Amino acid sequence: MTALLTIVCLLLGAALMLTAAIGVVRLPDVLCRSHAVAKALTLGIFLLLMALWLQLEDPRQGLKIILAIFFQVLTIPVSSHLIGLVSRREPREVDGSGANRDEKG
Amino acid sequence: MIAAVIQIVFFLLFVCVLLGLYRLARGPSVLDRVLAFDLITTCVVGMIILLSIQWQTTLFLELILVFALLGFMTTVAFVIHLRQTRQRPSPPAGAQTSQTEV
Numbered sequence: 046m047t048a049l050l051t052i053v054c055l056l057l058g059a060a061l062m063l064t065a066a067i068g069v070v071r072l073p074d075v076l077c078r079s080h081a082v083a084k085a086l087t088l089g090i091f092l093l094l095m096a097l098w099l100q101l102e103d104p105r106q107g108l109k110i111i112l113a114i115f116f117q118v119l120t121i122p123v124s125s126h127l128i129g130l131v132s133r134r135e136p137r138e139v140d141g142s143g144a145n146r147d148e149k150g
Numbered sequence: 151m152i153a154a155v156i157q158i159v160f161f162l163l164f165v166c167v168l169l170g171l172y173r174l175a176r177g178p179s180v181l182d183r184v185l186a187f188d189l190i191t192t193c194v195v196g197m198i199i200l201l202s203i204q205w206q207t208t209l210f211l212e213l214i215l216v217f218a219l220l221g222f223m224t225t226v227a228f229v230i231h232l233r234q235t236r237q238r239p240s241p242p243a244g245a246q247t248s249q250t251e252v
Contacts, residue, residue: 051203052155059162062196066166069173069189075181078173082185086192093199094214100152100203109211113218117195120222124188127229132181134236 051099058092061085075132079125087121156204163200166193184228191221 068081091114098110170193173186195217202210 048152051152055155055159055200055203058196059159062166062193063162066169066189066193069186070169075179075185078182078185082189086189090192090196093196097199097203100206101208102206103208106208106211109208109215113211113214116215116218116222117192120218121188121192124222124225124229125185127226128181128185131229131232132179135179 047099051096054092054096054099058089058096061089061092065089076129079128079132083122083125087118090117090121153204156200160197160200163193163196166196180228180232184225188221188225191217191224195221 062085065081065085068085069078072078072081094110094114094117098107101107101110167190170186170190174183174190177183177186195214198210198214198217202208202214
């Protein structure tokens with residue numbers, strides 16, 4: 046049962062991180078990319094850390110994993126929020142590589 | 151069973167690092183590169199997690215903490231540096247007040 050739960054957590058986490066990477070490559074500008082990183086990457090690394098917690102034989106080591114989850118969940122959205130704050134001040138450089146974006150005007 | 155899943159997940163994270171390197175090489179602005187570097191750091195943390203699942207060890211938990219905080223610190227340092235270098239060449243009229251606002 047634990048092994049099955051671990052496998053589900055690992056696969057979901059890796060799929061979410063791959064989603065974040067594809068979003069970073071495909072989305073048109075900085076704000077959209079920081080959106081992809083902030084949400085998908087946070088949940089992906091959270092699921093991978095939960096899988097590691099399920100596989101440990103000593104449950105007391107889970108305190109460090111709680112600390113790691115806390116830091117990751119705190120720092121990834123904060124860093125992409127900072128990037129969004131800086132990118133607000135400058136004109137957007139749209140890199141339209143395949144992404145269809147409706148530009149009005 | 152878990153070993154095969156770990157191989158697959160390792161491959162997926164490797165693809166993530168390659169996509170991040172593509173954006174790091176191609177990104178039009180510096181902020182894209184900082185964002186891609188954040189993605190690569192988090193993927194490396196995921197690889198450390200996979201290795202410590204495979205080897206059944208708890209030695210690398212401190213390494214996970216160090217990598218997470220280092221990635222955050224590099225992003226914050228880059229953002230502060232960019233903000234300072236973009237304000238310096240053309241200081242507005244009320245430079246003292248405008249630097250304190252965010």
